[in-house]
Amino acid sequence: MSAVLRELSDMWVLATRSVKRIARQPDLLVGYTVQPLMFVLLFVYVFGGAISTPVRYVNYLIPGIVVQSITFGGFVTALGLADDLKKGLMDRFRSLPMSRSAVVTGRTFADISTNMIQLVVMLGVGLAVGFRFQTGIPTILGGIALVLLIGYAFSWVFAFVGLAASSPEAANAYGFTILFPLTFVSSAFVPVVSMPSWLQPVARHNPFTTMVNAIRGLFIDTPAGNDVWLAALWSIGIAVVFGALAIWRYRRVVAH
Amino acid sequence: MLGLLGPNGAGKTTAVRILTTLLKPDAGSARVAGFDVLREPARVREQIGLAGQYAAVDENLNGAENLEMVGRLYHLGRRASRRRAAELLEDFDLADAGRRLVRTYSGGMRRRLDLAAALVARPPLLFLDEPTTGLDLRSRIALWDSLDALVTGGTTVLLTTQYLDEADRLAHRIAVVDHGVVIAEGSSDELKRRVGGDRLEIRVADRAVTGAAAQALATLGDGAPAVNDGLVSVPVSDGDAIAEAVRVLDRAGIAIGDIATRRPTLDDVFLELTGRAAADAAEEPA
Numbered sequence: 089m090s091a092v093l094r095e096l097s098d099m100w101v102l103a104t105r106s107v108k109r110i111a112r113q114p115d116l117l118v119g120y121t122v123q124p125l126m127f128v129l130l131f132v133y134v135f136g137g138a139i140s141t142p143v144r145y146v147n148y149l150i151p152g153i154v155v156q157s158i159t160f161g162g163f164v165t166a167l168g169l170a171d172d173l174k175k176g177l178m179d180r181f182r183s184l185p186m187s188r189s190a191v192v193t194g195r196t197f198a199d200i201s202t203n204m205i206q207l208v209v210m211l212g213v214g215l216a217v218g219f220r221f222q223t224g225i226p227t228i229l230g231g232i233a234l235v236l237l238i239g240y241a242f243s244w245v246f247a248f249v250g251l252a253a254s255s256p257e258a259a260n261a262y263g264f265t266i267l268f269p270l271t272f273v274s275s276a277f278v279p280v281v282s283m284p285s286w287l288q289p290v291a292r293h294n295p296f297t298t299m300v301n302a303i304r305g306l307f308i309d310t311p312a313g314n315d316v317w318l319a320a321l322w323s324i325g326i327a328v329v330f331g332a333l334a335i336w337r338y339r340r341v342v343a344h
Numbered sequence: 345m346l347g348l349l350g351p352n353g354a355g356k357t358t359a360v361r362i363l364t365t366l367l368k369p370d371a372g373s374a375r376v377a378g379f380d381v382l383r384e385p386a387r388v389r390e391q392i393g394l395a396g397q398y399a400a401v402d403e404n405l406n407g408a409e410n411l412e413m414v415g416r417l418y419h420l421g422r423r424a425s426r427r428r429a430a431e432l433l434e435d436f437d438l439a440d441a442g443r444r445l446v447r448t449y450s451g452g453m454r455r456r457l458d459l460a461a462a463l464v465a466r467p468p469l470l471f472l473d474e475p476t477t478g479l480d481l482r483s484r485i486a487l488w489d490s491l492d493a494l495v496t497g498g499t500t501v502l503l504t505t506q507y508l509d510e511a512d513r514l515a516h517r518i519a520v521v522d523h524g525v526v527i528a529e530g531s532s533d534e535l536k537r538r539v540g541g542d543r544l545e546i547r548v549a550d551r552a553v554t555g556a557a558a559q560a561l562a563t564l565g566d567g568a569p570a571v572n573d574g575l576v577s578v579p580v581s582d583g584d585a586i587a588e589a590v591r592v593l594d595r596a597g598i599a600i601g602d603i604a605t606r607r608p609t610l611d612d613v614f615l616e617l618t619g620r621a622a623a624d625a626a627e628e629p630a
Contacts, residue, residue: 094419101416102413105402109402109404109405113404176396176397176399177400177401177402179400180394180396181417182365182366183393184389184417186419
């Protein structure tokens with residue numbers, strides 16, 4: 089087998105393993121779809137009335153919440169990697185004549201499938217509470233592809249966090265502490281212009297705002313300018329930087 | 345089979361981790377199966393199997409899936425991996441549990457599965473880092489039997505353990521390690537010989553005559569009897585020493601409380617080599 093084929097085969101074997109884990113621990117999947125659902129209901133029915141947006145609030149909210157929940161999708165990777173380190177499984181992988189990066193690439197690859205499940209649930213619920221796409225099918229599909237790309241990029245952030253944290257619990261805490269403010273100080277839930285003037289530049293330059301605006305443009309036809317391309321570039325940049333960091337971390341990580 | 349014996353913190357695991365390419369040594373070099381661990385780690389990994397201190401198996405897969413995954417990662421191919429997994433489950437008495445998730449397995453079953461995973465590619469060289477730590481006696485003995493069979497089948501095994509009886513029972517050669525240095529090496533018998541041969545130990549019924557008993561036995565053994573806390577200990581080499589001692593003490597009118605010949609254990613070896621018992625050494629902070 090050539091080196092590239094081996095690499096792909098190793099990645100596939102480990103991705104399959106991660107996907108199986110989801111089916112075996114359905115509570116994980118529940119946790120990870122129920123929380124965004126709660127957010128949808130909270131924002132649509134509780135806060136929504138108090139937030140004024142240029143379009144119907146539910147249409148404004150759903151693209152934002154879809155992007156927010158997809159960025160957290162990668163936490164399965166952080167938990168999984170931290171768990172493998174703790175349980176000594178990483179030692180087994182590292183003693184096998186396999187690709188050294190496949191342990192991480194397999195995980196992030198597997199996240200794409202769980203992110204898809206999550207996306208279907210989110211959009212389903214969105215449609216149920218009144219969300220309506222305002223663009224044609226090709227544009228919507230482009231938006232879905234971009235959402236998945238964003239999710240994949242953040243899987244690498246979580247991969248790095250999982251390998252850098254001392255335990256699965258710590259990985260979870262780090263991931264949420266870093267990403268939560270990032271996703272809230274953005275245009276995901278409220279228009280940036282409604283924020284205090286000192287916070288507006290932060291929110292406007294937040295890559296997360298770019299990503300949400302891009303998806304909004306692709307889903308409900310709001311003006312997105314260059315945001316679609318910028319969002320794609322940001323995602324690729326995040327994937328490359330955190331991918332390098334995660335693999336560097338994986339190579340030097342020494343369990344126990 | 346080489347046994348690496350030493351207390352916690354002696355450097356056994358570090359040695360295994362270096363030899364299995366998990367850890368880079370600060371200095372020096374090592375060759376495993378003819379390959380340099382630093383320059384040819386990939387070649388080394390093709391020759392070895394590793395079972396560490398933790399049962400390194402995926403709890404969310406079943407037994408068969410765990411072994412198949414390892415087979416695939418050794419690039420055995422899908423069908424060969426599946427066949428090998430079935431074989432190993434049979435060998436390690438896990439065939440019935442093969443379709444059950446590993447998180448329902450007992451500690452002993454996990455260890456057996458872990459060992460099976462280390463054997464998937466039939467590596468000529470097997471590293472076992474404290475494979476029986478935390479197992480009950482029955483599981484330990486079962487694992488020992490599996491290891492015996494492997495070694496008979498031609499596998500070379502490096503085993504680390506802090507259990508003296510385990511090294512004694514399994515290893516052909518034993519290296520005693522303390523503070524990162526091998527302080528003695530040899531077969532179990534050779535090591536025992538270093539601390540002297542058999543000893544005859546006698547406890548007399550009436551403690552007041554312990555001294556007299558020692559005197560009466562002065563010419564019996566290979567050396568002078570030692571008296572310690574009412575126990576007379578005489579180095580002997582003659583198999584008839586017990587009968588002779590009974591006659592001598594009987595003639596002297598001294599009643600015997602307890603009498604036995606004692607072979608030195610690896611505990612004695614450790615005590616002799618390090619000046620402290622293995623258990624004390626294990627309690628030292630690492």
